[in-house]
Amino acid sequence: MASDSGEAASSSAELKLQFAPFSSALEAGFWHQLTQKKLNDYRLDESPKCIKGYYYNGDPVGLPTRLTLEFSAFDIDGPTPARCCPAVGTLYNTNTLDAFKTTDKKAFIWDAIQSGAALKDPSILCRFILLTFADLKKYHFYYWFCFPALCFPEGIKIVQRPAVLEQVFSAKQIAALQEAYDGLCVQKGITAVPYFLMKYSADAVQLAPLGDWETFYTDMKKVTVGVYDPCTLSQHPGWPLRNLLVLLANQWGSKVDTVEVLCFRDRTMQGSRSIQHSVTFQVKLPELPNSSVCPKSVGWEKNPKGVMGPRMVNLSECMDPKRLAESSVDLNLKLMRWRLVPTLDLDKVVNTKCLLLGAGTLGCNVARTLMGWGVRHISFVDNAKISYSNPVRQPLYEFEDCLGGGKSKAMAAVERLTKIFPGVNAEGYNMSIPMPGHPVNFSQATLSQAQRDVEQLEKLISEHDVVFLLMDTRESRWLPTVIAASKRKLVVNAALGFDTFVVMRHGLKKPAASQSVSTAADSSPSCSSASSSSSTPAGSAPSVPVSSLFSNIPGHKLGCYFCNDVVAPGDSTRDRTLDQQCTVSRPGLAMIAGALAVEMMVSILQHSEGGYAVASSSDDRMNEPPTSLGLVPHQIRGFLSRFDNVLPASLAFDKCTACSPIVLDHYEREGFNFLSKVFNSSHSFLEDLTGLTLLHQETQAAEVNHSHTSG
């Protein structure tokens, strides 16, 4: 609220009139339009431009006295909103901050007053100046309004204090005034009259345009002027009256002593109109010391600090395309929460750092789905180049990317993600992942390269929250499985057959400290779903009531990709079938599996226990889901030929070649020495280490035995 200091000093004989200054009000569209004008029309042209604003006298109490500029401000001949008064201004849009120049803000008003032009077009009295500087790189806009007002050196003495119209006028007079004002509007063909002359008796009110002064007032003993008043304060008139009084003093100062002012306020609330809150008072019209010299002028708008200076508005959020993209993406996700899943914890998803090992068909689809979830931090590891067959299946690449030998997939994927969404924080690593059965000891150089690769991979896994295994061979998944298991990172694995796929989360081992206590239970012989249940001791899941063996497996007891296998990974491209290679899968499969891998991650993140969540199974489909998004399975196995998915769960295998305690223990103690032995040896090395060899021999013996007895 403006201070009502005038009211406090009411007893003083020297009560001076104070005006409520305009507050500039800019619509969002104004800045958009100014930007367009600057870019397309004005460019470097700094010459003054004509613009148009408006003010309104129907605001509810408490709102600031505004002069509004909307996007149509540049269309000087365009319509003014109904029942608003137009105000024309001059825009000085400067190219540099230094060019904010001193402008002669008062001359045009004084000229119009002296020449009498203001009588014919009184809107000149409300002319304004706007200085702008647009920093279109940052979308920062500096602006400074001036609503020039000429001043009487001694101020304006109040003769009769401001009073609300209904205390002064009878209901009949008020009705007559309203009717007369509407009539004047019709007569002038406009919906708001900024200034008018007034005569009234006990039962009639007569109004006339300002220009009719000489004919309207035969007796200048008492004159009443009406001002369309945008102010809502009861003790103060708004700014438009100020220059009018100077005009009156200049034109008729010698003849007029006291001026009665009607601050005409006209508001409609809930369809009911009233003008009785208009304000009326009388002032002594001061003399202008020298009618040929321009009086002192004021009117620059204060900034938020309350001092003379420009205002700044930062519009990057609604104008910077990159910021707009970010806020739209976020908003889209929030809408999912607001509308459908109120308990969805989006921050958990958005802030998850994802490492994608493999930037092929799976990697591309996983990345796109992660982007859809608003995940900002995505890193790719791949050593391949984009080949001609890739773009049709790998949605981050184009034909152009294949030319000249092809771009590196990891790098091209980053480039494309950034193009799709500049807000993403993507990194690419063009590197190989050493694999069991793929020797690295050809030379010192290859060995140290392998060591560097391992270190890099260890570093990357440490720096991320979720590791996606999306490679095209089984054995390349071994090293990251071991490292991630050791570092207790969540692993989501997707692998494709021709028309089948598996998407699974690896069991997340308990933190190292607590594991020492439960080692005995955890490492006790258990089995995978594939093998016979008889080898699992009763004590393997003591705390959870088990209805069937494979239900309710807690996350830390779940198996990894290698747990179901009774052979160690080796060179699959040489001596194994191709069924684990995604190059010969049905084209839709990678999209399905890639999408499911991300959705599984999101569901895991929504579970209060994260990677330790008990695995949901197909049987749980009818039960109360554990998260707002539903089930958190261990595995999704899909069969495209039947268009069917199942949700198996399996226990970690104590002889697993990747996540068994003995492998992790060797890795953690011997590091690269152990790993290089694995890389350089045949698969029997891991099988011997974990006891798989022994298991094979026993099984063979049992089979021989069995065939003997049955045969």
Add this chain to the structure above:
Amino acid sequence: MSCFALDEERFRLCCRLLLQRSDQLRDGWSWNVVQGSEEGYLKKTVLRSDSELHATPTAEEQQREQSAAAPEGIRGHSEDDDDEDDGACTVLESSRQALQYEYHVLYSCSYNTPVLYFRAFTLEGRSLSLEEVWSSVHPNFRLRLQESPLDTITQQEHPLLGQPFFMLHPCKTEEFMKPLLQAAVDQNRPVNYVLSWLSVVGPVVGLHVPLQYCETG
């Protein structure tokens, strides 16, 4: 079904009738035409003081704005000293904490329905984020808003102005308009599709349609 769909011609007619009534009621709706095209939309701007809305810019925002030091060159104005103006009453910055709400009604060719676009901004012209808009809504109303089946607010470019706006997605419009229109047909009572629709969706985003609209046909 087709009798409940709104074609563009009828949309315009409904808008014209609404505008006539708005003019009588001084409710502030206007028809805006896009320069150099046939297309137009209904527009209304509403100003609300901040105290009324329980919204204040975050401390961080205020800090940001205040700390934005005026760059060199903008400061100097030696022509005359405005500080010496005792003819102006003091306007505190706090009284400027008003928000401008802009509502547009457009026709959607794909849904054959009217669509409500809106945005809210400060007197500086800075648009509010949806969260800021929501925080400016009274908590009681906010709850209702979130549960409302109409709550389909999306950020989208204004199809005619190309500026970012929020919109109430028209995907559910037919769903809630159908019973309303059916009732009117059953009772053989004239109905202004746009007006009825606006009276349903408007309040969700703080836009009130006075009852007086219905008092005369």
